[in-house]
Amino acid sequence: MDLHFNSAAPDDAACSAVDALLGPPSDERGADARGRRHLLLPALHAVQERVGWISAGAVNYIGERLMVAPADIYGVATFYDLFSTKPRDPTVVHVCDDIACICAGAQAICEQLESSAVTWERSPCLGLCDRAPAALIIAAGESPSATAMAPVTASELRNAVGADLVGRNAPTTHVGGSERRLLRRVGRVDPESLDDYRAQGGYAALQRAFELGPDATIAQIAAAKLLGRGGAAFPAAQKMQAVAAAPAQPHYLVCNADESEPGTFKDRVLMEGDPFALVEAMTIAAFAAGCEHAYVYVRGEYSLAAERLEGAIAQARSAGLLGNLAIELRRGAGAYICGEETALFNSIEGKRGEPRNKPPFPAQAGLFSKPTLINNVETLANLLPILLDGGTAYAAIGTAQSTGTRLFSLSGAIARPGVYEVAHGTTLRALIGLAGGVTQGRRLQAILLGGAAGMLLGPKALDLPLTFEDARAAGATLGSGVVMLFDETVDLEAIVRRITRFFRDESCGQCVPCRVGTVRQEEALNRRDFSLLGEVGSVMRDASICGLGQTASSVVESARANLGLFAERPA
Amino acid sequence: MNAADVALTVDGIPVTVAAGASILDAIAQAEIETPTLCFLQTLTPVNACRVCVVELEGARVLVPACARRAEAGMKIRTDSERVRHSRKMVLEFLASTVDISTAPAMQRYCAQYGAQPQRYGAESAKVAQPVKIDNALYVRDYAKCILCYKCVEACGTDAQNTFAIAVAGRGFDAHISTEYDVPLPDSACVYCGNCIGVCPTGALMFSSEYELRARNEWDEAEQSQTDTICSYCGVGCTLTLHVAENEIVKVTSPIENEVTSGHLCIKGRFGFSYVQNRPEEES
Amino acid sequence: MRGVRNGAKLYVVDPRQTSTARWADGWLGLDVGSDIALANAVGREILAAGLENREFVTRATDGFEEYRLAVEPYTLEYAEKTTGVPASLIRELAVAYASAPKAELCWTLGITEHHNAVDNVRALINLALLCGHVGRYGSGLNPLRGQNNVQGGGDMGAIPNKFPGGQDAEDPASLAKFEAAWNVTLPRKSGWHLSDMFAAMERSELDTLYVIGENPAQSEADQQHANELLRGLKHLIVQDIFLTKTGELAEVVFPASAGWCESEGTVTSSERRVQRCRKALEPPGEARDDIVIMCELARRLGYEWPNYTPEQVWNECRSLSPWHAGMSYARLDELDGIPWPCYDEQHPGERFLHARLWENPVGGPRAPFAAVAHDPPVEALDDEYPLRLTTGRRLDAFNTGVQSGGYRSPMRRGERLDISPQDARSHGLREGDRARVSSRRGSVVVPIHIDNGLRPGLVFTTFHYNDEVATNLLTIDATDPQSGTAEFKACAVRVEPL
Structure with missing residues (x-):
């Protein structure tokens, strides 16, 4: 049980970044350090943000502080795309060359950057498909930044590298739809103001949950027949009940905000536009399932969402609205797989984001092998209307099996790309109609429904009612709510x-x-x-x-x- | 049958196993052979290779026999078309990617399941790379690595707690590595050789075996194997001495041995040379 | 480590912060040779907190009152001052040890290579008795053996006061049994242990030595003096698989075969497990099996001994040692070894000892407490020799390196003197510098290694590389009067840059 460190020494910047996270080194005992493995990704983020890459010396320093072997840390660091274990420029342009952006000319941007001095990389979908082509500029240093730019050109990117990007990270996504329940405050509320949130009805749902108590809160969710929006469509109340009843302690709540499915950006819009709503919803879920510790795992590329959520958590905490609930925000580091719930647990625990075999299921043994309630952002967001309107009223929306509304991320060959909320049962054709239809002058060739893990459908599928059951019957899936349109010009x-x-x-x-x-x-x-x-x-x-x-x-x-x-x- | 025992059927054969036993245990009880690569009874199942998958009635996908606990009433099929196909494909995927020339068990499975790795074409991606020889005791030929995780587990919490190696990278580029791929002498490696002991493909190999093979002088049929006790400390590890022409060519330990579970330390595994550094041969 | 990961608490008492200590719940970095002060303070603290197992103490032990009085002066304040371990940590260990449902004390030469080795061990036994952490599965006292047959050598009678199977060499019944079996008259008194023998050489009372598989010319403390004595012998016979430094001094050398791979027999591990060694190789040249050599020697001395087989010798042992009676070769093969005692061929061997202490009434004699007092290392530090040198071993090497020097270990870095960063600074030494290390007995030159796990005032080295650095030129031959073990763990040295 040696913990061997070679002679590679860390630079001061890396050390101070780690110390800023962990506190100054002291005579920590092995037993204490053993319990801090979960701080590995935050420590790697700290070094990456400060220095721009993670050196062998920095790995040694993190290893000594957390009692984790350097080989193990190297294995973790090399798992995540946003960490570099090789020296490179502090500023890196991540150009999205995923499907929506490729259709919008991303390849040309890549070619132009190739002949420039800019350090750049290809990136999978950045969740900015509504304004493709997109890029993310990540700049390390004393005041690190991550700036999303979309739509963007190669020359804009060349000019942006090294420029002051403060305040430029505020993308706006068009929101619309026939129903505005989850989206009702998005674009209308100041996402940085708790007071504004409360003025627009915020925290009434939590109040209601407190009045009902945990069991009756779960009963409302059961009455609402809410199904998980993460793709598996599992009854939300059943998961909540299983965690609430699990004898092992503590219970954890995890919000899966690692939205990485190509073509998906609705969770980003919720977190950027109405972050307090997610904090309130997490507080309700934790209350119902008996969790004292909650994590929200935000996709590493979503810097604005993370910033706004951090702010909302801090304000809610100081306003006493979290009670004894601790909510920690953890950032992913560029790995789609971490959207898989057990991979996400491993990532929070400071490990490679490798999925676990199931069973055991999260409600039995999830995060830190304890009973864990894990839901994605949209599922949790639905708790607010359920509690405000009552489960029965909620269940009256949509169809008998697919209750409530659903968020869809519309992009590609469409007039007004954006996030649209409709009641379950709306047809694909009607949904596309709400967004102004296929781009003028173009003919629809195919639709990607559900994301990269979803299906490609022909125009014949336009009359598909968007419900879990109709999708299943058609051999398709709503997945993460991706609706990406391809016109006849697309290969x-x-x-x-x-x-x-x-x-x-x-x-x-x-x-x-x-x-x-x-x-x-x-x-x-x-x-x-x-x-x-x-x-x-x-x-x-x-x-x-x-x-x-x-x-x-x-x-x-x-x-x-x-x-x-x-x-x-x-x- | 204890109250806690679990009754299930395997290919229609009723079997009973103790609570906590795996489906693999249940299948063994039915005297049916299951191919395994990443499984070893002394290590925590990682269920990464998926060659032991079986069909469980009611389950949407196949389940790994090694990692899944047997439950009462389970109906397991080990011989369905889906099972045979998945196993064959897993073997083809591996055999088209890595060099299996020193992996007799894999060669046998490939024959048994009719795997045809060549059908992916000569251009298909491989993990081919030069062999790593950075110390006098053992070599690492990752062109033969199927990424079963066993060496990482044996180096880590399942045996040695040294953590000299880990899986690094992701996807097809995932590979076993020291930190920053430093040579073993710069790493935490303590040369217990427990990784060699668990490696199913010969990717990790005694230098003595590697050199004999290079000279085409490695012939297991001509070797004797003798169990004895390590001469070094008071733990009392059983060593299996593999001897060819009155020379120890390799040291292992029986996996079922109560003292070692197959694991040794540097002295037991490699410290034997003093009995055969014979002066007359050096001259 | 598996236990630690499963939630077991691990406390490490070691002057050096070893890698084990880094993983531990607590590291008690004590001053070399203050083990009794620490153990007695832990005992006092357990009593003060009322955490002793009063029922066990009353029923199964003797001498508790004397013990209680003896540890009374060992307050936390005194212990902190004497051992250098913070009082809070001593209290934490006391509470953790006494409150644990099961607890084990394991030690190795850090306890026994002292001039008061036996007292050190007894101080630990006291703690186990105080808490009833003995005689039950998962509890107990566990000296970890450093060689594959230290236990077996003693069990077979290769100690001066015992016959095989732990039978007392001065006990009339035992004497009668062995005299009858061997048809000889045996001495009434116990013999000499190794340190006694060197003392006897010093007094010219011992002039002939037959050394089997040991290298005292390099392994003895105060090596220079030991060599002078060996050279002064009239006859020195060495039987070994190597021509060791001791062999070079000998008048007759018997080339032997390696016990673990060139001959058959048994060894006994740290857990009292008797295990079979088997022949895998033909020994080189004229080397012969130990039994063959001894039988041949006996014949030359006028006894009609045939060449006994190892199994015949073993069966004789079984007939005389009740501990080993049930251990036929067949059973040893079948069961992968058997821990003694194993009284008959149905007996599985005992997994742990002293279960009798939990019988009511206690089976056999009660277990005695022993009041022992702190006694610092013989050689105190002073201005001339201000640093404490403690010696030990490294993972890939074994004792004087005769065997482990034979393979190409990538971990071998040669001999080094480990020194704390503070002392390195004050001596103007950097990593890899060569320094002269001197004690009152001798001096060696050795490269420096700076070790963050060492506290100021402490330096560490091994004796694996005798031909490069003869560390035992430095060590002191102060020995424990009861066990004969030398104080390898503590001498006073000075370090000078070259």
């Missing part, structure tokens, strides 16, 4: 290849079907040998540990089934 095969590259890049590498399968799938498409796609897809779907591998072939298969792409040549 759909290239879109599918980009999605297969996404899965190859984002596979955690733990299990063979996904680690190798995503590569073999991409290779098969690239060399236009379609005969193996079915076999590769089925082992990924059947034998992968988690949803990533299990859905990594969905888009390919739907493109073949619905659009006739990648057809095998007759033998």
